Amino acid sequence: MTNLDDLIRRSTSGDQQVYEALMVEYYNFIFRLSLSILGEPCEADDAAQETFIRAMTHLSGYQTGGNLKSWLAHIAVNFCRDRLRRLKTRNRLLELLIPGTRQAVQAAPSPEETVVRSERQQILYDCVQSLGEKHRLPILLRYVHGMPIAEIAQVLQLSEGTVHSRLHYAHLKLRDRLKGFDLESSNQIEEGMS
Numbered sequence: 001m002t003n004l005d006d007l008i009r010r011s012t013s014g015d016q017q018v019y020e021a022l023m024v025e026y027y028n029f030i031f032r033l034s035l036s037i038l039g040e041p042c043e044a045d046d047a048a049q050e051t052f053i054r055a056m057t058h059l060s061g062y063q064t065g066g067n068l069k070s071w072l073a074h075i076a077v078n079f080c081r082d083r084l085r086r087l088k089t090r091n092r093l094l095e096l097l098i099p100g101t102r103q104a105v106q107a108a109p110s111p112e113e114t115v116v117r118s119e120r121q122q123i124l125y126d127c128v129q130s131l132g133e134k135h136r137l138p139i140l141l142r143y144v145h146g147m148p149i150a151e152i153a154q155v156l157q158l159s160e161g162t163v164h165s166r167l168h169y170a171h172l173k174l175r176d177r178l179k180g181f182d183l184e185s186s187n188q189i190e191e192g193m194s
Contacts (some may be wrong), residue, residue, distance in 0.1 A: 027184040051076040135170035
């Protein structure tokens with residue numbers, strides 16, 4: 001990582017070599033993070049690319065020696081939040097103009113989703129997606145992306161105590177929402193979340 005910090009320190013705005021180095025090192029992580037928030041591969045790809053563009057235009061704001069992964073994750077999360085707000089607005093407008101649009105879009109899962117997700121994964125995914133943003137993002141960052149609490153706090157610009165609190169309440173909400181499912185599924189899901 002020191003080589004990347006050295007490269008950033010020596011770079012100028014828009015340096016292609018830095019852009020490529022960042023993409024090689026962090027693209028997969030940023031794409032998976034964006035996908036877990038947005039839920040659509042095309043949207044996630046756009047978000048990942050936009051994250052690196054924004055990182056390059058704001059490279060002077062990065063403190064060399066800092067946590068580059070967290071800095072990029074922060075940029076990606078902010079972009080995804082903004083994108084979700086825009087998509088919700090667009091979907092509400094579409095629903096007003098063409099009633100039934102939202103159900104039609106949601107009713108057709110892609111073949112990849114059908115193959116990849118088992119019934120239990122789908123239940124958990126739906127429960128996590130139904131959480132509000134302030135509880136969903138810490139859950140995704142912690143359990144999907146394996147980030148430590150300190151890094152989540154840095155990405156979301158919260159205190160570690162607030163992250164712990166949001167994770168705690170998210171667990172309670174998920175446990176409550178999973179009560180209606182068979183015991184074997186709920187136990188396996190809770191074990192996966194611990």
